[in-house]
Amino acid sequence: MSIASLKGVLKIFGETELTDEERTQLAQEVMLMVLARATAADSNIKNIEIDTVREIINKHTGVDFEPSEIRVAANSVLFEKAPLQKYVASASRKLALAERVDISLALAEVIRSDDRISSREIGFFNQIADGLQLSPADLVGLVEG
Numbered sequence: 001m002s003i004a005s006l007k008g009v010l011k012i013f014g015e016t017e018l019t020d021e022e023r024t025q026l027a028q029e030v031m032l033m034v035l036a037r038a039t040a041a042d043s044n045i046k047n048i049e050i051d052t053v054r055e056i057i058n059k060h061t062g063v064d065f066e067p068s069e070i071r072v073a074a075n076s077v078l079f080e081k082a083p084l085q086k087y088v089a090s091a092s093r094k095l096a097l098a099e100r101v102d103i104s105l106a107l108a109e110v111i112r113s114d115d116r117i118s119s120r121e122i123g124f125f126n127q128i129a130d131g132l133q134l135s136p137a138d139l140v141g142l143v144e145g
Contacts, residue, residue, distance in 0.1 A: 018094050027099040028061045030091045031106055034128055036073035037084050038110050038121070045074055052113045060106045088131035100132040104139060 018026060035057060039049040050067045058064050092100055107128055111121045129139060137143075 023094060023096070023099070026091055027095050027103065028057075028063055030088060030095070031057055031061065031103045032065060032070070032073050033076070033084065034088065034103055034107055035110050036070045038107060038124060039070070040074040045071060049110075049113075053110060056106050056109045056113075060102055085127050085131040088128055089133070092132045095132075097138060100134055101138055101141075104129050104132060104134055 035053045039045050039053055047067075050070050053070050054065055054067065095103075104125075107125055111117055111125060
């Protein structure tokens with residue numbers, strides 16, 4: 001998958017319905033953008049952070065992104081036009097609940113990976129969870145039934 005095109009992310013602004021394949025690609029792209037952006041929070045992206053993001057994305061999606069793709073996503077010009085939360089909120093309307101929860105769980109893994117959690121990371125997580133339209137019940141796996 002080429003991150004350079006971000007076809008799934010760009011398609012969310014259209015009115016067309018996504019195929020299952022397009023929705024899966026969108027979920028992978030949103031996960032990539034969110035996790036990569038988490039590494040750029042301190043504007044100094046370390047190789048260990050890139051490796052961690054690659055490992056977690058691969059574990060959740062089976063996709064092995066190149067380090068350069070993660071760096072491009074972390075510094076994407078998309079964020080100059082609108083904040084990440086806006087893209088995440090738009091994408092969440094096209095994604096299934098399980099995909100949105102999986103993105104939040106992957107983000108939590110990235111945040112926990114360095115054994116030190118800052119208030120900035122907590123704020124970032126809360127913004128993304130809000131953008132993904134996840135309730136506290138969704139985040140802890142409480143489902144009716």
